[in-house]
Amino acid sequence: xxxxxxxxxxxxxxxxxxxxxxxxxxxxxxxxxxxxxxxxxxxxxxxxxxxxxxxxxxxxxxxxxxxxxxxxxxxxxxxxxxxxxxxxxxxxxxxxxxxxxxxxxxxxxxxxxxx
Amino acid sequence: xxxxxxxxxxxxxxxxxxxxxxxxxxxxxxxxxxxxxxxxxxxxxxxxxxxxxxxxxxxxxxxxxxxxxxxxxxxxxxxxxxxxxxxxxxxxxxxxxxxxxxxxxxxxxxx
Numbered sequence: 001x002x003x004x005x006x007x008x009x010x011x012x013x014x015x016x017x018x019x020x021x022x023x024x025x026x027x028x029x030x031x032x033x034x035x036x037x038x039x040x041x042x043x044x045x046x047x048x049x050x051x052x053x054x055x056x057x058x059x060x061x062x063x064x065x066x067x068x069x070x071x072x073x074x075x076x077x078x079x080x081x082x083x084x085x086x087x088x089x090x091x092x093x094x095x096x097x098x099x100x101x102x103x104x105x106x107x108x109x110x111x112x113x114x115x
Numbered sequence: 116x117x118x119x120x121x122x123x124x125x126x127x128x129x130x131x132x133x134x135x136x137x138x139x140x141x142x143x144x145x146x147x148x149x150x151x152x153x154x155x156x157x158x159x160x161x162x163x164x165x166x167x168x169x170x171x172x173x174x175x176x177x178x179x180x181x182x183x184x185x186x187x188x189x190x191x192x193x194x195x196x197x198x199x200x201x202x203x204x205x206x207x208x209x210x211x212x213x214x215x216x217x218x219x220x221x222x223x224x225x226x
Contacts, residue, residue, distance in 0.1 A: 035215060044117055045153075045161065045204055047215040059213045095160060099215060102172065103151050103206075107160050 002026040009109030022096030030074035038092035118216035126224040137205035145186035
């Protein structure tokens, strides 16, 4: 069974940092591009960042470019999102997603940025 | 910002058929990128309903179907049931943004 489990969310002050992790299982992790997607309270879905299977190519939404860094450790089947200079508008549920072929999403981890 | 446009809400009586449109452009749906559809119940993660424009994952009822034409896609729900009340989102890839894009979301109400 393909499974994605996020962790690392929590409450942080404005300007602070957090690192999210996503543990993958049930598929050949290194063969697939991965993404982070977020959803602010009461709002729609927003793609945040993506990374290729090898980790050699990354992309970011304009709203987080320069503040967030996506990375992966294929030896640990784990995806990461380092979030720096956090703002109140970054408050959201963050989902890890396998985006190639048949999409698979995790259950999400909540990030709350207090001002 | 949402690049794909959906109607804010649709509604229907139990047993009826409703459709949700997802309008994009030549850099996403019109460029041939796949469209996926998700159902989201309150307080839960989005659930994949349709992938690759018209394919249903195992376990999704055949009441749900997807199609794509030109720069738009559609999700149809036939035999509407009370449990179908939820938010629905479309997703595709956008070459000009080099990233994934989502629809604005549609709330389905069963009257």
